[in-house]
Amino acid sequence: GLDSSLVAATLMKLAKQEELKYPVQTFAIGAEDSPDIQAARKVAAYIGSEHHEVSFTPEEGIKVVKEVIFHLECYDITTFRASVGMYLVSKFIREKTDSVVIFSGEGADKLTQGYIYFHKAPSPKAAAEESVRLMKELYLFDVLRADRTTAAHGLELRVPFLDHRFTAYYLSLPEEMRVPKDGVEKFLLRSAFAGENLIPDDILWRRKEAFSDGITSVKKSWYTSLQEHIESEVNDSELEMAAKTFPFNPPKTKEGYYFRQIFEELYPGRCEWTPHYWMPRWINATDPSARTLSIYKPNKDQ
Template sequence: MCGFVCLWNIGDEALASAMITRIAHRGPDAVAVVRAENAPVVMAHCRLSIIGPQDGAQPIYQGKDILVANGEIYNHADLRAILGESAFETKSDSETILHLFRTDALRWVSQLDGMFAFVLATPERIIAARDPLGIKPLYVATIGEGLAFASELKAFDGIEVASIRAIPPGSLFDSINGMRRWYRMPQGAAEAEPGLEEEAVWRELRLVLEDAVRKWMVADVEVGSFLSGGLDSSIIAALAARAAPYRLKTFSVGVEGSPDLVAARRVAGHIGSDHHEHAFTPADVAAVLPHVIYHLESADVDLVRSAVPTHFAAALARRHVKAVLTGEGADELFAGYTYHHAYVDRPRELADELTRSLGTMHNINLQRVDRVTMAESLEARTPFLDRDLIDFAQTIPATMKLRRTDPQGGDSTGPTTEKWVLRKACADLLPRELVWRKKAQFDEGSGTVEALGEALMIVTGASRPLDREEEAAVYERLLRERYADPDRILANAGRWESGRVALAG
């Protein structure tokens, strides 16, 4: 995990150094700036060492090619075996990118399995690519006749650029051949096919989940797990506790006595984790709010609300580990949000909405997870967004994800149960009352919404709670105060409610 900057046809090492300094929080273990001898490129990198900590320094400069990468390649051991171990000079998982490129295979980037963003330069061309869902960020800007790439928008702050945009998820940019989409989200299924055995579906889902968690725990350092006490993080933590060769460390935050803290404590006791928790106050929220918004690179109300507890969880976890697992993505895969209930009798629209929301996570919830954890030099991993798990989950009919039933099954007129198939697949992992606990947003279950209300009164000096419009204005003001070019940041920010599939009739 790390951050990087790359300048193509812009021979300015001082600029690269200034840009990497702005995102140095992403990699406190080492910082390097390198000008290539055989290519018109300057690369800068800040490193958080997770795999190959002894010899995995970047940029990776071999022959006439140079590479910077951010993220993790989880199938790097398999790729090494295929490509030939003798070709490798380091133990870094990122080096597999360079050797895959050199095979000259037409779709070489599709062989990478993980979360990643990278820029690779040769004397003739520059190539930049991003993982399927955009878990890892990557931006490109035009500066004069050259191109500048960076892991966060704040790297460009105060720099005159002609244009700036994100490399789309699952896309590859080639200075010779232009942009292409190498990954497309599979369309979600709506209705069950005739003869489908539901038990067979959730049993297979459990196996795919277990594989994903094991894969996303690959590291040369200990990996912990966020644990909110909700279904998603509890499932991940329970599976990780079984897979880890050490006692898993789990981390929970909330206001004193909040439902999340109570539930997380119960889950931790059940799975036997080494549990750590932190209770925050409205005064704590008020103190960190400018920091959170600056790093989030967004003033969207819903994102800020969920970013605040993420910040406290990340700060807590970083005192103990360098990497954590999170439950991000389960709501988008299995219909876990409250607004999904409106689609309960419209499986086609629900399947389409889940597919849409998966494709837009990169500048919404995934942006929150990446920016806020990396602000604390912590790597967040999202096993629910494993490619194999996504492929399988998208074949599960929407009627098995959200349905009218009670936990016992069979009542088609009962209350709407979200993530039904996921609950069935993991029913044996956790106490029954936790498996069937009703969904609460992270900001709700942790008590953040109430704490934020008081914190905003502290920040503004208001004598009454702020309404949503006033809350949004405060967040935007705090963002504008921290950036030389705040409009550029706001223009690239996503909105959590934008573009939802409409229900006809």
């Protein structure tokens, strides 16, 4: 994604300035035709990193459902979907390389209003408040995912966009400066890097693509394949009884029911660890994926 590309490019620039002997390595996971794989290749070629690609198929993701939920200690739907890719790429790094400390662009979407639904914010003030709410809940969702999926394979994660000095500075800026502009989310952050030639311009201005969506083809998202598998694992009567079976935070879909069932098997009586499901705001959404939103528009090169 954009954020990890900016982190990688900045590290590459610093490595050249300091004349470090060790190469900067970049990693991407996805299907051969996935948007993230294509973008990562372009960035890696541009910055000259030692690039690694990890193949991903829905079947491979389905095989690790239980172990991912075990490490996450969470049953949130979108957190799980994104965790599978991060878990598998972390497994690759551990088994195939000597790298231990890795960097990620985690947190930038919350801080700099990168989610597509921010276009629907009723006011700059509401958008700023939502950004702060997302930051406060990082430990429940995104940072939980990033920490647990990497730690599961003995890796140490660094998240530059969540440096306390940077977050304090960014949140101190006027609310009007931080909102999407000209139909582009994360406009201020992108503008700050414009003209620096750190990454290709089309990547710098590439529209937001959620990690769990970006690792698979636009034609068929990973979560769609997952839902098709789950269809035979959870029957209609079980879903109808979900509110009685799971009175706290009851799942409303078969996918949610499936994750919750596995979580309860692993961590009985600990359902409050996930206080609510992550969902977009200011828009009538029934699924957390950006691809299901009416305002979603795929990048032109996909």
